[in-house]
Amino acid sequence: MNGTRMRVVVVGAGLAGLTAAVDLVNAGAVVTVLEARDRVGGRMHGIPVSSGISADGGAAYLGVRHTELLAQLREYGLGVASTEMAGDSTFLMAGQRTTTPGRVPPLGAVALGDLFDRLDEIVASVRTDAPWLSPDAERLDRISVAQWAADVIDHPDAQTFLPLFLGEMMAADPASISVLHMAFYLSSGGGIRYLNAFEGGAQQWRIDGGSHLLCEALADRLGDRVRLDRPVLAIEQDRDGVTVACGPDSEGISTTYRADRVVVAIPPLLAQQIEFRPGLPEPRATAATGRGCAVKVHLSYPSPIWRDSGLSGWSVSAQGPLLSTVDDSPPDESVGILTGFVTGAAASAFSAMSEAEQREAALAHTRRLFPQLPAPSQCTVTDWLSETYSKGCYAALFGPGDWLRLGPSLIEPHGRVHWAGTETSLEFFGLMEGAIRSGRRVAAEMIAAGISQTDSRKVVSR
Structure with a gap:
């Protein structure tokens, strides 16, 4: 770079993009993060369920093997809460409700x-x-x-x-x-x-207070480098650099940003919607690539009152909408939170309902599972299939033919354009850990590609 500082635009303020941005700033790059939403976090999203308490509307769980995620939590002073549950499980199979001490249906x-x-x-x-x-x-x-x-x-x-x-x-x-x-x-x-395991497995802990807190901490460290309400429409490369064009924001204003390199850290289906000039040699997604089929339902109670009946809150149902539920109450039991998961084909059908129909279907299912519970004080639905800037959750689904078509170019830079996001990680694909590892990888890749060694002072304190 001949003593100049590399200018980098990061598209997407999810965990991968924010991780890459912090690493690049620390290496001396001039970084701008563009996020289409009015918040950071991507598929990590806090849902208010009670005064001062949020539940994880998106990514939530982690385990001991998620070393990069645990390291970030320590760095930003965030803790974990155990997902350990005591009590019987509830099952609804072939229309019959049963309870048992184990978790196997x-x-x-x-x-x-x-x-x-x-x-x-x-x-x-x-x-x-x-x-x-x-x-x-x-x-x-x-x-x-x-x-x-x-x-x-x-x-x-x-x-x-x-x-x-x-x-x-x-x-x-x-x-x-x-x-x-x-x-x-x-x-x-x-x-x-x-x-599949809670104790000792990938679902051993939640981030205490919600996973969105980690993304907010990363964004706070980046400060005004993060620009919200900036949907990226086009990325054009020329001999001297890259121009990133953003569509109209909430006030109808379009903006452009000039950079030396770009990190695209958004789901493949979103990346495929960006106009690249010159065009991509291989697509980021195909007609077979699907949205992660997940909807989360949070049911709030004054406390985890199902425990009074000897129940853990864990359930599995053969028919939807709530194919499983889990106790996501905070450690101090100041509120009871039952999280219901609507996934797969059931999620597609549920997403097609109106908000009122979704709520009634979720409440009716809860009454069948836990007839001893009163009506919840609040019922919130986070429908990831209908999220414009996520296109599903947990991660994109690679359909028939996708890996042979998309795999070889998954992380191959397109000129000055580099790729991040959990779907680009061959380790812990689809998980928060995979997102962080992809951000670390792409930052190291770009640092090796040209950040000036003569001006590598750390701009962000670690």
Whole structure:
């Protein structure tokens, strides 16, 4: 850079973009973060459920293997809250409500064991460093999980459980993802048992106070480098740099920003909507790429009163809308929070309802699950499928053919344009940990590409 400081525009103020921005500023870059929403955080979003208390409307859980996330929490003085739950689980299967001390639904143990054996076999065959180069990758990426299940799963209990499992783990409908994507996702996240576990697993903790606090802390460190209400429409490269064009903000004003390099840290379906000049050699998403099918419902009570009946708040239902619920109450029990998950095909149907219909359907399901509970004081719905600047949650769903088409160019820079976001991480894809690792990767990539070594003083204190 001949002694000058690299100018970088970061598109997206989610966890990946903010992480990259802080690292780049610390390396001496002049950074501007452009965010289309009126808030930071992306798919990490705090939902007010009581006075001074928020629940996680999006990404929420973490475990001991999420080392980069834990390090950031320590750096910003944030803590974790245990997800440990005491009491019986509730199940609603074939219209029948049962409770049991365990968390395994009342389905055939042999059938579920056989299902997990088959899943383990496929997961073990996939290369997480390059899924598209896995043995039999072409066949595994060609067929959907629904097709695979129809061919290899005979027992009705296993057929019932698979979509519930994939909905909880991936927010996916088996018909919308390839077998290769399922196997990669489960392997990338640490394996089936780690991803599925609370104690000792990927769901061991929540960020105390809400995961959005981490993004707000990162944004506070960046200060006025973060510009909200800046939807990016076009990115044009020339011999001397890059021009980033933003569409009209809430006041109808369009803006442009000039930079040496750009980090695009938004979901693939959003990146695909940006006009790139010159055009991308490979797309960021295809017609097969789907939205993460997740809707979260938060039910608020004066306290976790289900515990008085010996219940944990954990439930699983074979039919929607609330395919599972979990106790997300704060450690001081100052309010009771039941979080319901609407995922997979049920999420698509739920998202098509009006707000009033969504609320009534969620409350009716809750009455069937927990008939001893009074009506909640508040019911909030966070519908990620309808979020313009997310296009789904937890992460994009790679459909048949996507990994072979998109995988090789997933992190390959397009000239001066670099890529971040949890969907670009081959480690912990779809998780907060994956987002942070992608931000760290892209910042290191750009630092190596040209930030001046003669002006690398740290602008942001660590």
